[in-house]
Amino acid sequence: MIEIDFYTVFWREMVVFRRTFVKFFASRLVSPLLYLVAFGWGLGRGIQMNGGNYLEFVVPGIIALSAMNTSFNAVGVSLNMSRLYHKTLEEYLIAPISAGAFVLGKVLAGTVRGLVASLIILALAFVFGAHLAINGWFFLVVILTCFLFAALGVVAAMTINSHEDMANFATFVILPMSFLCGTFFSPDRLPGAVAYIIEVLPLTHSSHALRALARGDGLLPVSLAVLAGYAAVLFVAGVMVVKRVR
Amino acid sequence: MIELRQLTKHYGNIVAVDGLDLHIEKGEIFALLGPNGAGKTTTIRMLTMLTKPTGGAALINGYDVMRDLDKVKKEIGVVPQHMNLDQELTARENLELHGRLHRIPASRRQERIEELLDYVELRERAGDLVSKFSGGMKRRLMIARALMHNPKVLFLDEPTVGLDPQTRRKIWDLIRRMNNEGMTVLLTTHYIEEAEVLCHRVGIMDKGRLIALGTPRELKQKVGEVVVESFGGKDTGYKLFPSRDRALAYAGQLDGNVLIRESNLEDVFVELTGRKVGD
Ligand SMILES: Nc1ncnc2c1ncn2[C@@H]1O[C@H](COP(=O)(O)OP(=O)(O)OP(=O)(O)O)[C@@H](O)[C@H]1O
Ligand SMILES: [Mg+2]
Numbered sequence: 001m002i003e004i005d006f007y008t009v010f011w012r013e014m015v016v017f018r019r020t021f022v023k024f025f026a027s028r029l030v031s032p033l034l035y036l037v038a039f040g041w042g043l044g045r046g047i048q049m050n051g052g053n054y055l056e057f058v059v060p061g062i063i064a065l066s067a068m069n070t071s072f073n074a075v076g077v078s079l080n081m082s083r084l085y086h087k088t089l090e091e092y093l094i095a096p097i098s099a100g101a102f103v104l105g106k107v108l109a110g111t112v113r114g115l116v117a118s119l120i121i122l123a124l125a126f127v128f129g130a131h132l133a134i135n136g137w138f139f140l141v142v143i144l145t146c147f148l149f150a151a152l153g154v155v156a157a158m159t160i161n162s163h164e165d166m167a168n169f170a171t172f173v174i175l176p177m178s179f180l181c182g183t184f185f186s187p188d189r190l191p192g193a194v195a196y197i198i199e200v201l202p203l204t205h206s207s208h209a210l211r212a213l214a215r216g217d218g219l220l221p222v223s224l225a226v227l228a229g230y231a232a233v234l235f236v237a238g239v240m241v242v243k244r245v246r
Numbered sequence: 247m248i249e250l251r252q253l254t255k256h257y258g259n260i261v262a263v264d265g266l267d268l269h270i271e272k273g274e275i276f277a278l279l280g281p282n283g284a285g286k287t288t289t290i291r292m293l294t295m296l297t298k299p300t301g302g303a304a305l306i307n308g309y310d311v312m313r314d315l316d317k318v319k320k321e322i323g324v325v326p327q328h329m330n331l332d333q334e335l336t337a338r339e340n341l342e343l344h345g346r347l348h349r350i351p352a353s354r355r356q357e358r359i360e361e362l363l364d365y366v367e368l369r370e371r372a373g374d375l376v377s378k379f380s381g382g383m384k385r386r387l388m389i390a391r392a393l394m395h396n397p398k399v400l401f402l403d404e405p406t407v408g409l410d411p412q413t414r415r416k417i418w419d420l421i422r423r424m425n426n427e428g429m430t431v432l433l434t435t436h437y438i439e440e441a442e443v444l445c446h447r448v449g450i451m452d453k454g455r456l457i458a459l460g461t462p463r464e465l466k467q468k469v470g471e472v473v474v475e476s477f478g479g480k481d482t483g484y485k486l487f488p489s490r491d492r493a494l495a496y497a498g499q500l501d502g503n504v505l506i507r508e509s510n511l512e513d514v515f516v517e518l519t520g521r522k523v524g525d
Pocket of ligand 2: 286287288327403404
């Protein structure tokens with residue numbers, strides 16, 4: 001009965017999402033808008049990047065990092081609060097549903113939020129005059145990115161035992177990735193060891209894959225496989241940490 | 247029916263629950279009474295599978311809380327000590343979420359939601375976000391939520407803590423009504439009156455152990471049903487007697503002010519531990 005149970009978890013998230021949509025929409029508008037103004041117009045005007053303009057270079061990066069941030073926070077922060085502070089997680093733990101159904105419901109809900117945030121940026125980018133080639137693969141990469149960081153949110157929320165440490169995790173893990181993983185510049189400009197670390201991080205593959213697709217260069221199969229691998233591993237890890245919560 | 251066999255929980259060096267043996271019959275209202283830190287919540291958490299016992303076993307209607315998790319989950323309803331309603335949902339949505347989590351089919355679920363909203367008198371506020379509710383309303387909604395899937399055993403951890411006397415009585419009436427309809431109830435409390443007027447049997451807990459067990463009447467008989475308190479005279483006294491006659495005879499020899507009253511469970515606790523429940 002995992003089909004029904006994951007939908008119950010997802011349903012709850014969507015009830016709240018619908019209710020708070022205007023606030024979500026407004027808040028998801030602000031930082032991409034600032035990035036686009038700063039890097040697209042301000043700094044980026046006149047910069048050429050791999051033969052295209054900087055705006056078109058940076059938009060896939062901003063989409064990748066927003067997908068990551070939105071999905072991670074949507075799941076991580078609320079689940080951490082639910083476990084440690086509101087104790088609403090207990091309501092799920094005393095219900096006859098499996099850890100797999102719970103995690104799937106939460107992760108899909110985080111994915112929806114990340115996807116909506118990405119769509120907002122896409123729309124903004126067109127307003128700013130970016131020319132991007134968007135196709136189904138592009139959305140698949142966005143969805144995988146959202147999914148894997150939502151699953152990372154589950155793992156973090158279930159293992160980190162204070163709200164402050166949750167914020168620290170975001171500062172020391174998520175924030176550096178936002179800037180270094182091929183979002184605003186190509187990581188091959190970084191010194192060797194750092195570039196190597198960056199190369200194995202999932203967000204790097206999201207930005208690379210999205211950028212290649214947006215430019216019309218087609219799919220990067222390795223990046224897609226890396227993202228799918230991360231998504232699977234983090235999902236399983238999420239299920240495991242929920243299982244041993246008692 | 248609830249059965250505890252040497253149920254034990256350690257948190258590092260702390261022994262929160264120390265080898266609890268207890269048998270609660272079907273249809274009973276049973277209270278675990280004890281001061282802060284006695285181990286009441288830990289006991290409930292083990293019985294509701296939110297915490298793994300360190301040792302021992304517990305059965306609910308014959309199902310093992312360590313092994314038959316899904317079976318036990320269908321049998322029990324839980325009202326925790328802390329408010330854990332979903333504040334981002336309305337009252338009705340909280341009930342709906344619980345109903346869905348327990349896979350109650352949609353038509354039956356809607357019926358049950360309306361039934362319970364009437365039962366706990368929250369119909370007028372059903373569409374409001376829970377974050378706007380008063381403490382008493384939240385507690386009533388938590389009880390309704392626990393009843394959604396028709397459990398046979400209900401656990402209530404400090405169901406009236408922080409509520410005014412009037413609201414407290416309302417909750418008691420609700421618990422009595424559920425019990426009359428056949429529900430077995432295990433509640434914890436550190437209110438003497440709650441244990442005394444609401445419950446069929448009381449287990450007094452202290453430092454993780456059950457130090458006394460019986461009906462309120464039996465427990466009071468054990469230590470003496472009449473209390474003589476004296477003050478203002480040579481000595482401030484406090485003494486328990488098995489009968490009124492003996493108490494009067496003793497009081498006659500005292501000078502100063504004398505108070506003769508029936509004993510209560512507080513006296514039982516004091517007699518057994520030398521401390522008050524509230525300390
Ligand atoms: N998660 C935990 N980690 C460590 N110690 C704990 C934990 N939960 C409870 N304890 C300890 O176990 C003991 C019993 O606590 P418990 O919450 O069961 O008491 P209680 O009878 O419910 O008290 P109260 O009336 O204050 O609710 C206490 O000493 C408490 O500090
Ligand atoms: Mg307690």
